[in-house]
Amino acid sequence: MEILQDLENRGLVQAITDREGLSEQLQSSQVSLYCGFDPTADSLHIGHLVPLMMLKRFQKAGHKPIALVGGGTGMIGDPSGRSTERSLNTEEVVDGFSEAIKQQISKIVSEEGEENPIVVRNNKEWLGQTTIIEFLRDTGKHFSINYMLAKDSVASRIENGISFTEFSYMLLQSLDFLKLNQEENVTLQIGGSDQWGNITAGMELIRRSRENQDEEVKVFGLTVPLITKADGTKFGKSAGNAIWLDGEKTTPYEFYQFWINTDDRDVVKFINYFTFLSQEEIAELEEEVKNRPENRVAQKRLAEEMTKLVHSEEALVQAQKISDALFSGDLKQLSGSEIKQGFKDVPTFEAIKEEVGLVNLLVNAKISPSKRQAREDIKNGAIYINGERQQEVDYKVDANDRIEDTFTIIRRGKKKYYLVNFK
Template structure:
């Protein structure tokens, strides 16, 4: 078995392989070309896409040639795999815009400038967009039996709830992608999540029927799960996106650092490029000293740096440390915005205001009596500093970058004051 396959198995990244012996031999004999597809169903990839992207990267680091396929064509149709209901169809201009954004994000993970084995990006709209109905039905559709398609999990799971002919045809279009890449690029391997097994094997069947003496393979990666049963990549605020404008590096870092002890070793294997020895050492730390959360820190640092870069990682660590220690004054205005994005925020007019009046205006205290009591009891902090002066006036010294004041009531209740 090739070293790459051994590594993928160590990391739990192999769910199914169509011909493991044949693939292992192909990997040992030399460089191969492989692809994974990414349909533009939003204007950004999210962390659910990371596993196939990083698996492509692992192949590239081992000398192989990854092809990232952006589904500008299939994105107009919609993949029924893993979906309980029909997708909403997006317009061509929206799909094109999203396709361009996804291309940019993929370049963060794959090396398109490598001298020996550069990655390439293709868009299946280039061959699907110009395909006429008669050619599609005669040359491609005739290779697919209805019974064969009905037997696939992606279709079976939707038979009762209903599936349109549009989504029913998705399997054929994805199969056509594999055939085109096999013919035009010499691509011999398709990888994808375990929900793509039916589409991948259908593509291999189309290649077998279309090309004599063909050699092509399929490999699926497990879908990422969480030990507590909740959906991976989702928080109260929604999906965890790779776009820093949609999910800030601080929020991204916090997602990973809050990983359950039961999941952290699995995620280290999935999402980082740490060595087997480093991961096993961290696994030992989880068992012997879980309270130190060294594995979670390593996971958060590795993945945040990979997605957002070293500078954004350091900023996320700085914000996290400031919130933990209460040293809010060390943060800049932009860091305040990032770290306190989801706390209750009140806009007040620029100028001096008494602390008691501010607590009332920002609904931090329900009455002046309660405000005085909170201040006297030492429950009120301004930018991390405890304030017990009932006559306290909020001045320019209390405004970070002249824009924000952070008020804490008790140990954990934060409020953000924003000056207009």
């Protein structure tokens, strides 16, 4: 299937500057395209997955993807989609963020043996070498203030105020498009729906810069829709926290669980957006959602595909093992590293490696509020050690209860988990 048609079928196209012209170019030749990623943190989050997957889709269709890390623009801050000014990071911090993001992008988008591997560039290469005089003469002269004020990214900020720093961001991104057009023959820029103004400004700069040349250069812009969940909340947040692509910031287990918990109303849409499953298989999963939603077959498939893609097959197996252990209560099968993942956010108590009475441990770890309540909890069968119920009030927790001689998982009631870390 032609790439544009596939994207439209999946609901991944918000707007195109010239659909017919772009479709013709995509079918007649290899197209070089780019998407920018500003380094505002030391990791991308799942909100970045749609543009990353877009680059990968074009790559699979035989085109040349370029990811542009904004080591230069990241020093400025994009006003698009924001109501307030961004806080500025130091050059050293932005450089560190840029390198981390470069590694992430290469890992996710590139595949071994790929004929057209992704190219990752950093716009600090040229923005860091451009003088203010060159910028004003060669870029600024092509844009009127009225033109810039008409762009949504600027117009939406006028009332609350926008600094000249952020006001100039549009020109810097336009210069990126021009440079990549000149150096990499990039003719297509993609981005989120909030990037439409910046993308079309870049197209305008390319057109004006080549006005005196005989050959007309056709360039295009394509945006993807803003992703929201069925309940109206912003995609990519879980309990107020971002879901990062870095396994140290969001563990593969947490990442897997995020997708497993996808709302039935969203899961088919997300499978279209984020996976490479065929439309036939997606239709089968949609039937599962309609007829047997309790099995969560679609959610499991989505979680499997995304965890493999962002982390690895091994990480997926580990995440599934943790999930199965928590569901079955058989926690002794978990390794120390798996316990760290699965119980990352539960209350943790550090204890000395010695035999300790269960009642005292429950009180000291603040699992039960008092010794009397601890005894009642034990007698009533509310206390589980590593998944096994313990109803002996005089029970001693010793080395036999320590997984890898370090961790003991205590559950009180049905869902309240606590981790004891023996040092």
